[in-house]
Amino acid sequence: MAVSTAQTTPPRQTSDRAAQLRRRRYAADRRLKFFGLAAIVTAIALLGILLGSLILTGYQAFVQTHVTIEVAIDPELVDRDNPASGNYRAVVADAVQRLFPEADDPAVLQEGSRIVTNGAQVILRNMVVGNPGLVGTTFSLQVPVSDPYDQLTKGVIQRDSPENRRRLNDAQISLYETLEERGLIETRANWALLFNADSRFPELAGLSGAIVGSFYALLVCFLISFPMGIAAAIYLEEFAPKNRWTDIVEVNINNLAAVPSIVFGLLGLAVFIQLFGLPRSAPLVGGMVLSLMTLPTIIIVTRAALKAVPPSIREAALGVGASKHEVILHHVLPLAIPGILTGTIIGLAQALGETAPLLLIGMNAFLTSPPGGIMEPATALPTQIFIWADSPERGFVARTSAAILVLLGFLITMNAIAIYLRARLERRW
Amino acid sequence: MDQMTNTRFDAVTAAPHNHSTHAKVVGQDVNVFYGDKQALFDINLSIGERQVTALIGPSGCGKSTFLRCLNRMNDTIDICRVTGKIELDGGDIYDPSLDVVELRARVGMVFQKPNPFPKSIFENVAYGPRIHGLASGKAELEEIVERSLRKASLWEEVKDRLAESGTGLSGGQQQRLCIARAIAVSPEVILMDEPCSALDPIATAKIEELINELRENYTIIIVTHSMQQAARVSQRTAFFHLGVLVEEGPTDEIFTTPKDQRTMDYVTGRFG
Ligand SMILES: Nc1ncnc2c1ncn2[C@@H]1O[C@H](COP(=O)(O)OP(=O)(O)OP(=O)(O)O)[C@@H](O)[C@H]1O
Numbered sequence: 088m089a090v091s092t093a094q095t096t097p098p099r100q101t102s103d104r105a106a107q108l109r110r111r112r113y114a115a116d117r118r119l120k121f122f123g124l125a126a127i128v129t130a131i132a133l134l135g136i137l138l139g140s141l142i143l144t145g146y147q148a149f150v151q152t153h154v155t156i157e158v159a160i161d162p163e164l165v166d167r168d169n170p171a172s173g174n175y176r177a178v179v180a181d182a183v184q185r186l187f188p189e190a191d192d193p194a195v196l197q198e199g200s201r202i203v204t205n206g207a208q209v210i211l212r213n214m215v216v217g218n219p220g221l222v223g224t225t226f227s228l229q230v231p232v233s234d235p236y237d238q239l240t241k242g243v244i245q246r247d248s249p250e251n252r253r254r255l256n257d258a259q260i261s262l263y264e265t266l267e268e269r270g271l272i273e274t275r276a277n278w279a280l281l282f283n284a285d286s287r288f289p290e291l292a293g294l295s296g297a298i299v300g301s302f303y304a305l306l307v308c309f310l311i312s313f314p315m316g317i318a319a320a321i322y323l324e325e326f327a328p329k330n331r332w333t334d335i336v337e338v339n340i341n342n343l344a345a346v347p348s349i350v351f352g353l354l355g356l357a358v359f360i361q362l363f364g365l366p367r368s369a370p371l372v373g374g375m376v377l378s379l380m381t382l383p384t385i386i387i388v389t390r391a392a393l394k395a396v397p398p399s400i401r402e403a404a405l406g407v408g409a410s411k412h413e414v415i416l417h418h419v420l421p422l423a424i425p426g427i428l429t430g431t432i433i434g435l436a437q438a439l440g441e442t443a444p445l446l447l448i449g450m451n452a453f454l455t456s457p458p459g460g461i462m463e464p465a466t467a468l469p470t471q472i473f474i475w476a477d478s479p480e481r482g483f484v485a486r487t488s489a490a491i492l493v494l495l496g497f498l499i500t501m502n503a504i505a506i507y508l509r510a511r512l513e514r515r516w
Numbered sequence: 517m518d519q520m521t522n523t524r525f526d527a528v529t530a531a532p533h534n535h536s537t538h539a540k541v542v543g544q545d546v547n548v549f550y551g552d553k554q555a556l557f558d559i560n561l562s563i564g565e566r567q568v569t570a571l572i573g574p575s576g577c578g579k580s581t582f583l584r585c586l587n588r589m590n591d592t593i594d595i596c597r598v599t600g601k602i603e604l605d606g607g608d609i610y611d612p613s614l615d616v617v618e619l620r621a622r623v624g625m626v627f628q629k630p631n632p633f634p635k636s637i638f639e640n641v642a643y644g645p646r647i648h649g650l651a652s653g654k655a656e657l658e659e660i661v662e663r664s665l666r667k668a669s670l671w672e673e674v675k676d677r678l679a680e681s682g683t684g685l686s687g688g689q690q691q692r693l694c695i696a697r698a699i700a701v702s703p704e705v706i707l708m709d710e711p712c713s714a715l716d717p718i719a720t721a722k723i724e725e726l727i728n729e730l731r732e733n734y735t736i737i738i739v740t741h742s743m744q745q746a747a748r749v750s751q752r753t754a755f756f757h758l759g760v761l762v763e764e765g766p767t768d769e770i771f772t773t774p775k776d777q778r779t780m781d782y783v784t785g786r787f788g
């Protein structure tokens with residue numbers, strides 16, 4: 088009875104019909120491959136367009152036009168013993184005067200002072216406070232030019248367009264051109280973009296406050312959601328009885344992961360700020376709200392990672408008499424760690440890009456210095472992008488794109504770390 | 517029911533040409549359920565000390581299920597329920613006051629697919645003694661590891677690479693490593709569930725040789741699908757069919773003069 092194959096007619100692999108069928112099957116193979124390829128090409132093209140347009144608008148923000156001024160810190164204006172309260176406005180006015188030595192028309196000088204950034208006084212003040220020895224000396228210094236002139240240098244404001252259509256009139260431009268001719272204008276890397284905090288003046292605005300704020304918020308988010316997520320996943324996966332209640336918990340965790348983030352923002356506002364009285368705009372609250380979103384992600388990836396550990400390893404450990412916690416902590420968890428870490432980093436990367444909940448808890452304040460701790464008001468990268476995108480100054484257009492590129496840079500780095508960790512750690516077993 | 521009683525009688529008394537001293541493991545009226553489905557029916561089987569007992573029978577007849585009752589590995593399956601009584605040296609292993617962790621140290625297990633921990637060879641063997649606190653120092657632990665690997669005839673092959681991963685060994689070596697791991701906690705009984713089914717004939721021969729040596733010191737219960745293997749390594753054989761223990765007796769009798777027609781059919785290859 089086991090040899091029934093002998094009775095069936097032998098397959099005619101060589102017949103025309105079979106050959107035709109084979110051709111059709113190969114054609115189907117090729118079609119499937121083509122559709123897959125087409126999908127990937129489309130996805131990559133879209134990504135390319137996104138990045139391309141961001142780089143096109145944003146690249147100019149990575150450089151900034153500077154003007155070299157000669158500064159004399161007059162001891163009359165700045166007291167060596169109390170440099171913080173000096174009259175830096177007068178120091179800057181003096182520097183502008185030196186910039187246009189032959190000009191005696193106050194109107195020209197006033198136009199000239201508009202070329203130098205409005206924040207020059209603050210820059211000088213910080214310099215002298217940091218080094219009081221500068222009082223009484225004269226030195227030359229590169230300071231950013233104000234935004235319209237920066238745009239002019241970068242070609243955003245075009246010199247040959249009609250005068251009434253541009254923000255700088257012919258007189259202003261020709262004044263600026265005298266500086267260009269004297270070689271005082273230089274365009275160089277805009278480190279302020281990374282190391283300055285926010286400012287009302289685009290030429291001075293930077294992301295350091297947002298980067299620090301995002302870092303604190305993610306730190307809080309990680310410290311809350313990583314241990315809690317792993318503990319919850321271990322309980323659900325290894326200890327919880329399989330019954331209706333655990334099913335309900337499971338469904339709700341999956342639901343939680345799908346809740347729109349703005350809802351978590353409202354929750355954070357109502358509970359953390361209004362009920363618990365935690366400070367508005369603080370990275371602590373931001374991190375707590377973000378952890379509500381990251382937590383379900385971490386629970387889900389951890390459970391998947393725990394489930395993926397081969398049952399034979401559990402049996403082996405149980406077989407030599409390991410108790411439950413030993414099986415989990417000595418054998419299962421170490422094997423699940425690469426998956427957990429990868430999932431966690433991807434969860435944190437999502438949290439890093441999350442905007443809506445942070446807007447709701449006020450992490451879009453205008454702040455000119457980075458937060459000193461998790462309780463102090465702060466912004467985050469995505470909310471900073473939001474603020475800049477909303478700003479009218481021309482310079483913020485490029486800076487918004489540049490900030491998005493910086494954010495994407497962080498995200499790509501985090502994902503690369505996740506991929507690297509997975510490859511690295513998984514090789515070990 | 518009559519037949520069951522008979523079988524039970526046979527099982528307990530028939531051991532004529534065996535030097536076995538006393539019954540190490542005794543199962544009485546063991547029933548096992550997976551949810552509503554019953555997998556074992558009133559199993560009565562006693563297993564003699566320091567000898568090899570083979571469990572044979574067609575696929576799905578409940579051999580593994582019975583084996584896993586003996587170290588309560590079935591506890592890990594939520595839907596699995598065991599009734600009846602299983603005694604190890606006269607003590608009920610399903611007694612609620614019994615410590616499962618200790619039971620599993622006394623009743624070791626070797627699985628069908630070699631499953632070394634993805635850790636070093638040394639750590640694989642040292643893990644059990646360490647968690648059970650069997651060694652009072654590094655030197656003693658090293659001694660246990662060496663002794664266990666020697667007993668598992670693996671020492672010569674791995675002594676220079678104890679720090680390498682256990683998963684880097686060949687299949688047969690991995691299985692011997694698993695045996696060493698089981699031996700390291702000084703069990704009294706070793707359960708083996710088709711330990712050679714993933715191995716080639718040469719590795720299989722090595723394991724069978726090893727089982728013959730281990731019989732001196734351990735009570736061994738082995739599930740196998742190979743009649744030849746059962747004949748080669750075991751002193752007694754139990755034949756399971758559809759969740760029922762059909763017959764148990766000295767291995768040569770089971771293979772030459774079985775009492776039950778079903779056993780006859782199975783050992784002569786007419787089904788299974
Ligand atoms: N975890 C489980 N859940 C539900 N049913 C199970 C489970 N494990 C085994 N069974 C059922 O119990 C019966 C006995 O299975 P068991 O694994 O003990 O058979 P076996 O004799 O070891 O078979 P094989 O020789 O194929 O290994 C089978 O019908 C099987 O379907």
Ligand SMILES: [Mg+2]
Binds near residue numbers: 581739
């Ligand atoms: Mg089995």
